[in-house]
Amino acid sequence: MNDNVITVDSLVKSFNGVVAVNDVSFDVSRGEIFGFLGPNGAGKTTTINILCTLLKPDSGRAFVNGYDVLKYKHEVRESIGLVFQDPSLDDRLTGWENLEFHAYVYHIPKTERKRRMIEVLDMVALTDRAHDLVRTYSGGMKRRLEIARGLLHYPHILFLDEPTIGLDPQTRNYIWNYIEDLKKREEITIFLTTHYMEEAEHCERIAIIDRGKIIAMDTPDNLKRMIGGDVIRLKTKDDNRARKEILSLFPQVEMLPDKDTISFKVSKGDEFIPPLIRGLGVEIISINLHRPTLDDVFLKLTGREIREEGMDETASLRFAPFGRPTRR
Ligand SMILES: Nc1ncnc2c1ncn2[C@@H]1O[C@H](COP(=O)(O)OP(=O)(O)OP(=O)(O)O)[C@@H](O)[C@H]1O
Ligand SMILES: [Mg+2]
Known part of the structure; x- marks a missing residue:
């Protein structure tokens, strides 16, 4: 039986003549943790934005939870949760208020709201801080709140764009414990992007993407076996x-x-x-x-290291130790 919850067929997207996504095709099956691994500018966010109906492709087709992303925007949006690459919380509100706003936007029935908010806050261990302003949260806490918000309307698929970017290794592990826990408890499919190879190791299957093209797709172990x-x-x-x-x-x-x-x-x-x-x-x-690491695989396939390209300027500014976020 075909149990793919994401089907992508020959997606193409250019911006002013620059091809960001270049003939990308892949499937994700129900319950899978699937990752896009690639350097800055590879086309990861552009692909996620097309799947989440935030961007139209120039050509190609994509189905999310059985719905054509071009024809059934509303149905697609209802069935997915999305954690953006850039911070998207209102830090003048409390964690609780941020969730309440999302519940309202997603028309979660009033009678259900409180129970679900308590549940997702507990899931990411933020119950104690729920009524503090988000401004007073650490980076890891903010990310966990964003994941909680993405889960509030019980999505079938959770999209995570660079879920742990800019966080220290300990907090990254912490977030990954939640993601893996979540996967065990709920019938949920997870699609994530990353340029951290350690993060890609958590995926059951990954597509390595470079300059808009998928250059390899398999389990992390099989990919590393390519190195021989x-x-x-x-x-x-x-x-x-x-x-x-x-x-x-x-x-x-x-x-x-x-x-x-x-x-x-x-x-x-x-x-x-x-x-x-x-x-x-x-x-x-x-x-x-x-x-062999996934870095070695990327090096073998492209002749370059994923790390070489590191974070782009905005990302490094955004996470500068003394800086304030430059983008919201
Ligand atoms: N709105 C836009 N207008 C113009 N160019 C864009 C736009 N969005 C993305 N691009 C370009 O498309 C290419 C792919 O960008 P994308 O954000 O998808 O990469 P990414 O893999 O998510 O990178 P990162 O790891 O830095 O987040 C880049 O060359 C980028 O400059
Ligand atoms: Mg991106």
């Missing part, structure tokens, strides 16, 4: 002799060009190290095991 093994780097008292010994003891290894260390590829690095230590007749100075 772990890399071991070794320093010894006599590298020339060690290199020869390794090749005769373990003819299956693939030596890599490296001037300063002995580098080679093996399929299971952790299992390879003990026999290597036992077998080698040269004293080992240091040994390092590198398992």
Whole structure:
């Protein structure tokens, strides 16, 4: 049975001649955590905006929860929750008031409102701070409130555009615990975008997007398998002799060009190290095991690193330690 809740077919969107989304197609099945991983300007937000009916594509089609995004805007909007990349809370209001406003916009029946607000605040552990002004919240608390707001009308699909951008690693983990918890408790599909590879690791499936095109799509493990093994780097008292010994003891290894260390590829690095230590007749100075990351996958596919491009200027301003948000 076809149980896709998102179907995207050949989407194209340009801005003033610049192609932001270039013939993108993919499906997301019910209950999946699906992520778009890509650097700044890859076309992630543009794709989300098309799926959420905020932007019209130049061509191509997209169905969300069975509804054509071009024809059934209202139905699509009712069935999704959306957490924008840019902060979108009113920080002059309390957390509770922000939720109340959303409940009103989404026509959640008055009799239901309070119960649902209590429920989502509890879900993101903000019950104690509900009646404080959002201005007094930390970055992580604000993000959690935005996620709570996105869940208030019980969406089938939750769109998260860079859910943890600009947050410290601890808060990121915290938010991910909630997302994973939520996924276990509710029948919900999650579509997210990120340029953090650690965040992409949480997804069941990811599409790597670069310059408007999907260049690979699979589970994180399968994508990393493309790299073809772990890399071991070794320093010894006599590298020339060690290199020869390794090749005769373990003819299956693939030596890599490296001037300063002995580098080679093996399929299971952790299992390879003990026999290597036992077998080698040269004293080992240091040994390092590198398992492929999604960064390596991106590098292999594009010749560039996701990180190289880092945050754009507005993003770094927005999250400058002493700065105020530049965009609302
Ligand atoms: N409203 C717009 N007008 C003009 N150009 C736009 C507009 N929105 C996006 N673009 C351009 O489209 C391209 C893709 O932008 P998009 O915001 O989708 O990227 P992204 O992958 O979300 O990047 P980031 O990681 O920085 O959020 C970029 O070149 C961007 O400058
Ligand atoms: Mg974006």
